[in-house]
Amino acid sequence: MLIVLSVGGSILAKEIKPDSFLGYADVLKELSKEHRLVVVTGGGAAARDYINVARSTGANEVVCDYIGIDITRLNARLLISALGDAAYPEPPKDYKQAQEALSSGKIVVMGGVIPGQTTDAVGAILTEYLRADLLVIPTSVDGVYSADPRKDPKAVKYETMTAKQLVNTVMTTEMKAGSKSPVDPLAAKIIERCNIETIVMEGSDPQNVLNVILQESKAGEKKGVFLGTRIVG
Ligand code: UTP
Numbered sequence: 001m002l003i004v005l006s007v008g009g010s011i012l013a014k015e016i017k018p019d020s021f022l023g024y025a026d027v028l029k030e031l032s033k034e035h036r037l038v039v040v041t042g043g044g045a046a047a048r049d050y051i052n053v054a055r056s057t058g059a060n061e062v063v064c065d066y067i068g069i070d071i072t073r074l075n076a077r078l079l080i081s082a083l084g085d086a087a088y089p090e091p092p093k094d095y096k097q098a099q100e101a102l103s104s105g106k107i108v109v110m111g112g113v114i115p116g117q118t119t120d121a122v123g124a125i126l127t128e129y130l131r132a133d134l135l136v137i138p139t140s141v142d143g144v145y146s147a148d149p150r151k152d153p154k155a156v157k158y159e160t161m162t163a164k165q166l167v168n169t170v171m172t173t174e175m176k177a178g179s180k181s182p183v184d185p186l187a188a189k190i191i192e193r194c195n196i197e198t199i200v201m202e203g204s205d206p207q208n209v210l211n212v213i214l215q216e217s218k219a220g221e222k223k224g225v226f227l228g229t230r231i232v233g
Contacts, residue, residue: 009044138203201228
């Protein structure tokens with residue numbers, strides 16, 4: 001299968017330490033024995049710190065987005081470094097470059113592309129453009145909830161949901177640079193428009209991501225606990 005992973009910066013780069021990059025690199029190398037992979041890296045805490053300082057010094061939201069993109073690309077470079085020879089050496093800067101890089105047969109790793117979106121949208125657009133089979137969004141929350149569980153104690157988690165439900169759930173999300181939501185509104189709309197099979201899952205342990213993807217590709221083999229939401233149809 002061709003799989004696009006949009007790995008949230010909140011897990012890959014919560015703090016900039018080697019372990020999370022090396023842990024994901026091991027899992028990606030394992031997955032690449034059976035699957036072709038394109039990985040989009042988020043910005044994490046560093047992106048938020050840089051964006052907050054930029055905003056406080058007078059930068060507008062588009063400038064903040066460009067700063068966020070730069071940080072996502074730095075995280076892509078760190079993951080490329082952790083992958084060594086298994087990775088395409090440069091993070092593609094757009095979707096066409098990603099397609100070209102994929103023909104190398106290596107794992108392709110990239111960050112953001114243009115202002116006004118997050119790396120989840122990059123992942124969704126790439127999935128459609130490359131005709132990938134699956135979009136996996138490992139993030140710091142264990143799935144998509146009916147409301148923000150940090151603010152609303154009545155919020156319930158969806159085990160599965162339709163893309164339409166996803167759109168309705170995330171449409172109230174703020175669109176500012178550095179905003180937090182398990183899936184951003186543009187990504188949700190692309191997932192709906194293109195009917196993309198998507199998994200949003202808790203990904204702080206990359207082994208869990210490995211197990212869920214292997215489970216997905218070999219029907220019947222159940223390993224580990226699935227903490228996430230499947231978006232279908
Ligand atoms: P993300 O919001 O995608 O990274 O990019 P993140 O930190 O991984 O988010 P979580 O952990 O999944 O919640 C950081 C910022 O970079 C800009 C946006 O401002 C975004 O908030 N960005 C990223 C863009 O403007 N365009 C892109 O294509 C990607």
